[in-house]
Amino acid sequence: MSHLIRNSVRQAMHRVVRHAPVFALAALLCLPAATQLAFSADKSKGPEISRVIAKEMTAAQKAIQASNWAEAIKDLEAAEQKSPLTTYDKKTIYDFKGYAYIKLNNLKAAEAAYEQAMATGGYTPEETARTNRMLFQLAAGNQQFTKAIEYGKTATESAAATPNDFVIMTQLYYQQKDCKSAGVWADKAVAAFRKANEPPKEVLYQIKLQCASDAGDNAGMAAELYDLIRLTNKTTYWNNLIRIERQDERDDHNTLMIYRVMYDTNSMNADTDYIEMAQLLQDGGLPGEAAAVLDKASSAGLIKDEHKERTNRLLTALRARADTDKKTLSQQDGEAEKNAAGELAVKVGEVHYGFNDYAGAIMLINEGLQKGKVKDLDEAYVYLGRSAAAQKNFADAKKAFAQLKTVPNISPRVLKLWELYSEKVGQPQT
Numbered sequence: 001m002s003h004l005i006r007n008s009v010r011q012a013m014h015r016v017v018r019h020a021p022v023f024a025l026a027a028l029l030c031l032p033a034a035t036q037l038a039f040s041a042d043k044s045k046g047p048e049i050s051r052v053i054a055k056e057m058t059a060a061q062k063a064i065q066a067s068n069w070a071e072a073i074k075d076l077e078a079a080e081q082k083s084p085l086t087t088y089d090k091k092t093i094y095d096f097k098g099y100a101y102i103k104l105n106n107l108k109a110a111e112a113a114y115e116q117a118m119a120t121g122g123y124t125p126e127e128t129a130r131t132n133r134m135l136f137q138l139a140a141g142n143q144q145f146t147k148a149i150e151y152g153k154t155a156t157e158s159a160a161a162t163p164n165d166f167v168i169m170t171q172l173y174y175q176q177k178d179c180k181s182a183g184v185w186a187d188k189a190v191a192a193f194r195k196a197n198e199p200p201k202e203v204l205y206q207i208k209l210q211c212a213s214d215a216g217d218n219a220g221m222a223a224e225l226y227d228l229i230r231l232t233n234k235t236t237y238w239n240n241l242i243r244i245e246r247q248d249e250r251d252d253h254n255t256l257m258i259y260r261v262m263y264d265t266n267s268m269n270a271d272t273d274y275i276e277m278a279q280l281l282q283d284g285g286l287p288g289e290a291a292a293v294l295d296k297a298s299s300a301g302l303i304k305d306e307h308k309e310r311t312n313r314l315l316t317a318l319r320a321r322a323d324t325d326k327k328t329l330s331q332q333d334g335e336a337e338k339n340a341a342g343e344l345a346v347k348v349g350e351v352h353y354g355f356n357d358y359a360g361a362i363m364l365i366n367e368g369l370q371k372g373k374v375k376d377l378d379e380a381y382v383y384l385g386r387s388a389a390a391q392k393n394f395a396d397a398k399k400a401f402a403q404l405k406t407v408p409n410i411s412p413r414v415l416k417l418w419e420l421y422s423e424k425v426g427q428p429q430t
Contacts (some may be wrong), residue, residue, distance in 0.1 A: 001315045009129035025201030047088040047122075049089060050084075050086055050089050052083070052085075052293075053082045053083070053089060055086070056075050056076070056078045057092070057096075059071075059076070060072045060076045060079065061096075063075060064100060069100045072096065072100045073097060073104075076096055076097045079093050079095075085120060087122040088122050090117075091120040091121075091122030091123060094113045094116040094117035094120065094124075095117045097110075098110045098113035098134075101265075107141055107142055108142050110138055110214040111135060111138040111142055114131055114134060115135065117131065118132070118135070122260070125265060129160060132151055133151075133155040133161070135151045136154075136168070137165075137179050138152055138166070139197065141386075145172050149169065149173070149176070150167070152165065152169045153388045156169060156188075161198075162192075162196075163192040163193040166185060166188050166192050167189050169189070170182050170185040170186045170189055171203070173211075174207045179214070182207055183208050186204040186207055189204050190204055202228065202231060203230060205228045208220070209228065212238040218244050221240075225240055225244070226242035226420060229241065229420060230420070230424070233424045233430070235266050235267040235429055236267070238261075238265040238267035239262070239269060241417075242261060242265075246258050246259075246262075249379060251411070253376070254411045255276075257379070257417075258275075259273065259277040259280065260382060260419060261421050262277075264386065264421065265421065265429070269302065271303045271304050272307070274293055274296070274297035274302065275294070275297075275307065275310075275311060276295045276320065278290040278291070278294045278314065278315075279314070281354075284320060285351075286350060287319075287354075288322040288325055288326065288351060288354030289350075289353065289354030290318045291315060291318040291322045291354075292354060294314065298311070322354070322355075325351055325354060329351065333364070336349075336367075336368070337367075339371075341371060341372070341373035341374075342370065342371030342372050342373055343368065343373055345365070345367045346369070346383075349361045349363070349367075349368065349380075350383050353383050353387055358388075358390045359387075361384075362384060362387045365380055365383055365384045365387070368380065377403075378404055379399050380403070381404050382401070382418065384423075385397040385399075385401040388400060389425050389426070392426070397425055398422050398425065401419070401421070
């Protein structure tokens with residue numbers, strides 16, 4: 001499992017690194033390269049380009065306006081050779097070169113040009129902040145992680161900082177194998193996305209998940225998987241979470257409750273899980289549902305060759321018991337109705353669920369709950385919610401699952417998983 005998580009994070013991290021320069025390109029749309037130059041002979045109140053480079057800078061500006069980037073670089077290098085040059089001259093030459101190199105997709109040259117422009121000291125405070133942020137993104141895109149981190153510390157303090165800037169900082173620290181700092185910046189990024197009313201990036205939780213995995217921190221892994229499920233509802237995350245939560249469970253009742261979450265989230269993919277769930281359902285007097293579980297595994301081709309004989313024997317026995325249950329179902333209904341305690345009605349309702357009679361299950365379970373004296377209230381509310389969900393009545397499903405927190409002595413692990421399922425029930429899965 002750790003290996004699978006590591007691969008998914010690595011792929012997501014590659015996408016962040018690969019797309020980091022895109023953020024810089026978007027920021028470049030407002031660069032002064034598209035503005036008109038002012039020369040010393042002009043009656044301009046702002047800084048002026050020296051007359052000594054007027055010819056070259058005019059040619060460079062025209063080349064930029066015509067998207068002739070290579071020609072613009074040539075003209076700017078010619079201007080660079082002139083003398084004397086003022087601070088404003090140098091800053092403008094390097095600034096224009098950085099813009100042109102970006103357009104040529106020569107990001108390393110662009111980074112060097114902007115660093116030269118910054119070194120002149122000719123930028124205004126606003127220009128300095130903008131260029132620092134650009135250098136941060138360019139250095140990240142050029143995989144110069146240590147340098148990018150230093151630029152990023154300043155860039156993220158700017159009012160112009162975006163949530164994606166915090167994502168890049170998280171990624172940079174992760175690349176430096178500094179999980180502690182990566183976690184801090186991931187939390188900052190999540191807060192920035194929420195402040196902007198945007199969903200956080202999946203990779204932020206993936207990084208924290210990988211760090212927890214590397215540290216052997218199962219509790220930390222589970223916490224991040226809960227967040228990833230809330231964000232994406234992906235079956236892969238459900239599978240990983242449930243495997244973590246199940247591995248220390250020793251109580252059969254709780255194990256079956258956990259398997260039900262795994263089954264209902266379509267995250268069960270191992271034949272041994274289907275087989276164990278079917279056996280636990282059989283032990284709980286629910287052969288119809290147990291047979292349906294194994295039928296699903298068999299039809300999906302999940303049963304391994306070495307388990308097929310055993311599975312077929314179990315399935316044959318379950319179908320025989322299920323047939324008996326189905327033939328006597330009306331008799332069981334009558335007995336449940338006559339019984340003053342609600343336990344039997346709930347159990348018969350669960351049998352109805354196994355035969356896809358969700359309306360019948362809801363009616364009997366509700367009757368049982370009204371009578372009281374129900375042994376396993378957690379199962380009663382779960383089957384009530386599952387039946388409503390199967391009818392796509394997700395509002396009633398959530399109401400039923402919400403009752404789980406009122407059940408005395410319910411396993412905190414089981415409760416937390418079903419509360420998460422209730423949050424996501426009815427939502428698309430990937």
